[in-house]
Amino acid sequence: MSYRAPLRDLGFTLKHVLGLEDLQATGAYPDLDADVVDAVLEAAGQVSEGTLAPLNVSGDRAGSKLEGDGVIPAPGFGEAYRTFIEGGWMGLAAPTAHGGQGLPKALELAAFETVHSANMAFGLCPMLSLAAIEALEAHGTEAQKTTYLEKLISGEWTGAMVLTEPNAGSDLGALTATATPKGDGTYSLNGQKIYITWGDHDMTDNIVHMVLARLPDAPLGPKGISLFLAPKYLLNADGSRGERNAFRPVGVEHKLGIHASPTCVMAYEGATAELVGLPNEGLAHMFTMMNAARVAVGVEGVGIAERAYQNALAYATDRRQGRSVWTGEASAPILDHPDVRRTLSVMKARIAAGRAICLATGMAADLARSSADPDVARQWKGREDLLTPIAKAWSTDMGVEVASMGIQIHGGMGFIEETGAAQYYRDARIAPIYEGTNGIQAMDLVGRKLSQDGGASARLLIEEMKTVLTPLAALYDGKPVERMANALSAVEDATLWLLDRKAAEDGTADVLTAADAYLKLMGDVIGGWFLARGALAAQTLKANGEGDADWLDGRIALYEVYAANVLGHVSSRLAAIGQGGDLLLRMTPAVLAP
Amino acid sequence: MSYRAPLRDLGFTLKHVLGLEDLQATGAYPDLDADVVDAVLEAAGQVSEGTLAPLNVSGDRAGSKLEGDGVIPAPGFGEAYRTFIEGGWMGLAAPTAHGGQGLPKALELAAFETVHSANMAFGLCPMLSLAAIEALEAHGTEAQKTTYLEKLISGEWTGAMVLTEPNAGSDLGALTATATPKGDGTYSLNGQKIYITWGDHDMTDNIVHMVLARLPDAPLGPKGISLFLAPKYLLNADGSRGERNAFRPVGVEHKLGIHASPTCVMAYEGATAELVGLPNEGLAHMFTMMNAARVAVGVEGVGIAERAYQNALAYATDRRQGRSVWTGEASAPILDHPDVRRTLSVMKARIAAGRAICLATGMAADLARSSADPDVARQWKGREDLLTPIAKAWSTDMGVEVASMGIQIHGGMGFIEETGAAQYYRDARIAPIYEGTNGIQAMDLVGRKLSQDGGASARLLIEEMKTVLTPLAALYDGKPVERMANALSAVEDATLWLLDRKAAEDGTADVLTAADAYLKLMGDVIGGWFLARGALAAQTLKANGEGDADWLDGRIALYEVYAANVLGHVSSRLAAIGQGGDLLLRMTPAVLAP
Missing domain, CATH: 2.40.110.10 (Butyryl-CoA Dehydrogenase, subunit A, domain 2)
Known part of the structure; x- marks a missing residue:
């Protein structure tokens, strides 16, 4: 199954959902404009589609092997790596002083989404190099930078x-x-x-x-x-x-x-x-690069989900079975059956939400680093810190669930390795685990990120999200607006409750018990907010006669799909958030035993 | 990782949640009593633990191989099969006239849960034989029964x-x-x-x-x-x-x-x-055995989930990492971290719900077959028909999700094949697909089972479920009762809406779009109802001084865990149920394309 980089979705998210203006206003990215974004994404798509995707299945089958005291990668990987680094991908967001191109991290993440879609096992190699680059850039001596950093940025090492x-x-x-x-x-x-x-x-x-x-x-x-x-x-x-x-x-x-x-x-x-x-500052030094590494793993979740989605969409378009209630065709493509269309639509909506969350996290990191006004920089740092565990955990859980939905679309063929769907399901499963398990992310969110500034970053985000309601009410009638309003008030209630429990002497177990559900709630709602912003942007573009009107209408429908199928989760999250730690203490080892 | 048959949970579900009285009252099972149930489960546990479980990992690694014009099973499987059939397992619920033991299907399903937990790949072989037995029993000539049925029931073939x-x-x-x-x-x-x-x-x-x-x-x-x-x-x-x-x-x-x-x-x-x-009646003949085959697959979902749960519980008990907020221990078993305890508690609650749904479906089939009064038999048949797609789909989706949670509990070790967690995640994934994909089950539920009797079976079930509210309010204060009441009214609203849309000329696409969410809602709520009945039964046993009081307290806590973590889903299901088919038509192939 061939992969096609979702250039339209990636470009739309960066340019119209998140917007380049804030980044441009910092003056730190003099080369950045919409054309540069398009050119970078197109080039990334080319190497991902043409060089990396064709090695995904063969790499899975051959694996890497330990021989003597060295590891031999799967056939073709060495050559692919050399082709890859020729594109300068390791230096896209690295400082120009050491050979990088000084573009925003958000753009690097978007480019790397295509790498992970094409070949997640390959993508880990440059991804880990980027982490080493970030660590050396922040903490290395000038000599270390000269000796090692430049070789890492060029990809030579x-x-x-x-x-x-x-x-x-x-x-x-x-x-x-x-x-x-x-x-x-x-x-x-x-x-x-x-x-x-x-x-x-x-x-x-x-x-x-x-x-x-x-x-x-x-x-x-x-x-x-x-x-x-x-x-x-x-x-x-x-x-x-x-x-x-x-x-x-x-x-x-x-x-x-x-x-x-x-x-x-x-x-x-x-x-x-x-x-x-x-x-003795090693862990603290690691923490300075941890945000970047975590959002990069979130992008892996998005990437593998996109791949699974494309694979399932192609199958649903080709495979014919049964009469369609819509078209009346006797042996219709299964895409024309409502349950299959719904599944694919939900997959697409969740991917778009995860993509926006991850790229927004990267952009917040860029703005934290590059904003001249220290108050503004601090605000963006707070946003980056708050979004990072959500980007990592929500997107990687989504990756696993979407990969599983991709198998299901295939029916029996999904369980046979040859379709590729099974590989995405296997590959996706690591992302919720490494770089801090998603349980650790949830604890980081409620235990540190939420309260490190007394809840200011969370409050600021909630207030910003509320501003979407008025324009949303101009675009949609009824349910799609109500659902966002309910979701936002659930986030607000849950946040206040958690801050309150966190401040209480006996509240820690309650907070930790709530962590997972709170992270999921935040991800559901923030993702919905970005999709709503996407729908509003699509409406504006359409009104201005820019872009493909049908595709823009699709973005307007996409938010509705998300609202009906995901935003409704808020009350279930609230029930789980408020359950309290004492209930779990009654689930003793003796009770849990078979 | 060794497997231990959950005899206490299985026995409690059959004897106290579902109750043997209705079965005994039919007179069709003269040998059936609590001791027989215990003896059968214990014997099943022995063969599953001792003979089948030890071949699970080696079977996964070796696989079955095609050599020439025959398949060679994995090493040890032939011998295990012979040991297995010596126990008379193929005939447990088969008619005594052909060498069976004439016990209820529900008991057979409970016994087979342990087989699927121990070795799902092995379990498929007798499971498919049971389907052939059922088909021959219903449609074979006397000669066919003499020639083939008895050999299948003995397990010789x-x-x-x-x-x-x-x-x-x-x-x-x-x-x-x-x-x-x-x-x-x-x-x-x-x-x-x-x-x-x-x-x-x-x-x-x-x-x-x-x-x-x-x-x-x-x-x-x-x-x-x-x-x-x-x-x-x-x-x-x-x-x-x-x-x-x-x-x-x-x-x-x-x-x-x-x-x-x-x-x-x-x-x-x-x-x-x-x-x-x-x-030309082949498909209709197949349909007579389809209910049995489908609930058997549901039991596979429960079985693989139970195995994944036990594996994860053992790991969480052994693995030490970080300080516990509860015990203060510096390097505590991860079971003493709230997020891990919550995950395991939710796994256990969902398994108990799936187990009860599947065994209740089997029991309804038994009562439909054995009740002397045709009106009573018809009512049970309606219950069996209604529950079957839910038992199949809800339990197998649960199996995949619980297996995935089992990996997550292991952290990095979960992704390494040697712990077994990865195998459960791989094995579990087939159950939502075969014997009618879960999408087909959902369509069967809303398109046929719900309305085949004008909705009478669904209404009867809803009325019966409502009767739990009064005793529940005597056992719990506040939330656990509210959640069940809300859940039941959601089921009622959704059911009426679906029956209404189904009757409307333009309603088919709406009904099919709602199918998956409706099935999930029904499963969530019916499972919760059984857990509530379990809590009430536990309270009664405790009051009578029967059983282990701590374990019975655990059943009372288990419903609360389920109510807080699963029943809260009702509003998300309602949003998805009501989304309508027209929204999906706006998600055109052009919009879905990358």
């Missing part, structure tokens, strides 16, 4: 993020890998790490590992962790590639999906490393 | 259901396989069939294929299809095994899950067959 250990997953504070000073300014790294995505491969000359470990005598727990850099190959004084460093992959996991992405168990056995940033 | 063709899936009326009279009373079968579960294997001496095909000059469409029986090996006059019949597996599908269950492409090349039942 890749980066890997080395955090997890068997007993330190969600709780990184428990990690035990050590780094001992060697006396020459470098450190000797020891320990075993797991879940190291693209931790080894032969597609580039070198791989830059960003490793969390403890210095001797470091405090126990999260405040005793430092960040290190260890290249796979040490560098000679002239910068040429020297000896292999003392670390290696000792296992590649046998996984449900993303088979072509090697998930390595890595052993560090006296590996030479440099400190990045300040001693 | 297995049965296969041969329906689907590449262009005839959901629309069986389109099938083209032919059966030509040979002049000696037998027929020559020709055609290719797909998705034939356990269509071939070497575990038994013979396999009885029940095949849909067309007689010469049969009318086009669904009214020209007849049912045939073709054994893999023809029988000599003395009943001994003769020549191999002219059909064979020509392919085994490469599937997402249930790898050990061979899904065969079968070629019939002049195979010798007997007619079963009346010419």
Whole structure:
């Protein structure tokens, strides 16, 4: 099944739902305009469609293999990687001072959505490099930037993020890998790490590992962790590639999906490393790049959902079965059966919502970074912080659910591996887990992001969302407006209740019990708000005679589909939000036992 | 991960939620009492835990293989099959006249839940035999029953259901396989069939294929299809095994899950067959057994969910990570984190609801068959018909969602195949598809079952459900009662609206658009009703000093968990139910295109 980059949807979201004006007004993106957006998306679509998508199935079948002390990627991946980096994709949003193009993160995310749609297992390799770039950019010395950052930005080398250990997953504070000073300014790294995505491969000359470990005598727990850099190959004084460093992959996991992405168990056995940033500040340094990594995973959820959607739409267009109630055709395409059309419409609406949430998060990060006025910058930072866990968790849950709907559209063929639908369902399942499980995201939202500014960011967002009601009432009659009004008042009630419980001495368990449902409620409603803004933008464009009127009418219908099929969830979310922690204490281990 | 049959939950559901009294009152089950129920469940648990569960992972890895013109099952399956049939499981609910034990279908379903939990790929083989047994029992001649039925009931032979063709899936009326009279009373079968579960294997001496095909000059469409029986090996006059019949597996599908269950492409090349039942009545004959097959698939959904739940509960009990807000323990079992406890509690509540729905459907079938008073029998038949699509679709959707939650509880380990969580997620995904996709179930519910008696069965069920409100108000304060009351009034509103739209000339598309959401609403609420009845039964048992008081308190909490986390969905379902078909017509192919 071939993939077609959704250029129209991506462009519409960036230009008309979110708008480029705020970004342009900062002056930080002198090259940015609608034409640049279109050109970047088109180029991304070309490499994703032409180079990456054709390797998706073969990569799944072949997988990456550990041979000796190195990982051999699936056939064709090395060549595809070289084609990919020629496009300059690693540097799209990187600083111009180090060879980047200095464009907004939001545009990079939009371009990478097509990469993840085309080949999610491949996409993880550049995605992890982007995380290493961000970490080095923020915390590296000038020498480290010159030596490593520019090679990562060009794509000549890749980066890997080395955090997890068997007993330190969600709780990184428990990690035990050590780094001992060697006396020459470098450190000797020891320990075993797991879940190291693209931790080894032969597609580039070198791989830059960003490793969390403890210095001797470091405090126990999260405040005793430092960040290190260890290249796979040490560098000679002239910068040429020297000896292999003392670390290696000792296992590649046998996984449900993303088979072509090697998930390595890595052993560090006296590996030479440099400190990045300040001693014992490793976790804090990681947090500075965590928002970016999390929204990038959200975009993976959107990407895999888009792919599953396109695959299912093609099947529903071709497959004929039964008489259509609409057309009367005896052996009609199944797209002409209401239940199938409804399923595809809901898939499309949810994808559009997730896409807007993720790109809005990226844009908030851009504005937080580039706004000259510190108050404005702080406001955008608050928006970025608030949206990040929602972008990550809501979009990746959506990815799994949409991939499952994609299988269902295929009927029996969906369960046969050859249609591809099953692969999307397998691949999609990792995104709710890594980069902080969605449960962790929900706890981050209610435990930190919601209250870090006394709830100001959430209140500001709610007030902004309310302003959609008046224009919406001019576009729609009745239900579509009511549903948004109800949804907004549910968000407001839930937010106030949570802030109140959070402030109460005995409220923590209630807040944590509510976390998942609150995140889902926020995602449902924020997504609906963006779709409503999209419908309003479509109406304006249509009134101005710009764009394809039929397609714009579709955006107006799309919000209605979303309102009828998703926004109605608010009351179920409220019931779950308010259930309280005490009920769960009655579900004792003895009660839970079979 | 070892499996433990949930004897307490199964027994409680049969004996206290549903009650044996109605079955006993028919006089059709003279042996039935609480001790028999316990003994049967315990024996089922033993074979499932001891014989079938240990082959689940190895069966998934090895799969079934096509070699030459035969399928070789995964290692150990043949021996396990022989152990299994020694228990007499194929005849539990079969008529005593042909070697069965004449116990209720509901008890058989409860026993088979443990089989599907233990090894879903294995469970399909006896499950398909049960379908063949039911078809032969209803439509076979005495000679066919003597020759084939008894061997199927003893398990000496297995049965296969041969329906689907590449262009005839959901629309069986389109099938083209032919059966030509040979002049000696037998027929020559020709055609290719797909998705034939356990269509071939070497575990038994013979396999009885029940095949849909067309007689010469049969009318086009669904009214020209007849049912045939073709054994893999023809029988000599003395009943001994003769020549191999002219059909064979020509392919085994490469599937997402249930790898050990061979899904065969079968070629019939002049195979010798007997007619079963009346010419051109094949589809109607199939429909008489379809309810049983559908609820059996619903039970698969419950079984795989139970297995995923147990696996996740064990992991959450062992895995330690982070400080518990409840216990203060620094490195607490993740079960002591509210979000994990909530997830497991919701899994358990949804499984209990699905289990009750499926067993209630089986019990309604038993009562429809065995009630002496024809009016009573008719009422139970209406209940069976109404519940069947809900049991099938709601429970299998639940199976997928609970399996996905099971992965999530494991964090990163859930994505690694070795924990088993990934296998449940893969295996579970077939159940919403086969035996009529869940979309077909929803259409069956709103298009046929709801209105076949003018809505009488639905109204009767709603009235019966309402009677729970008074005792519920004596057990709980506030929310748990309100939620059930709201849910019941939502079901009533939706049902009346659908009956009204169904009667309207232009209402068909609205009804079909609503189908999925209506089925989900019905399942949510009926499941909640059974959990409420369970809570009330638990209270009574506790008051009488019977049973384990802590466990019974757990049943009282379980309904509250369900009410807070599932019953709140009613308003979202209502919004989707009422959206109307016209909205979807605005989602044109041009709008849906990427």
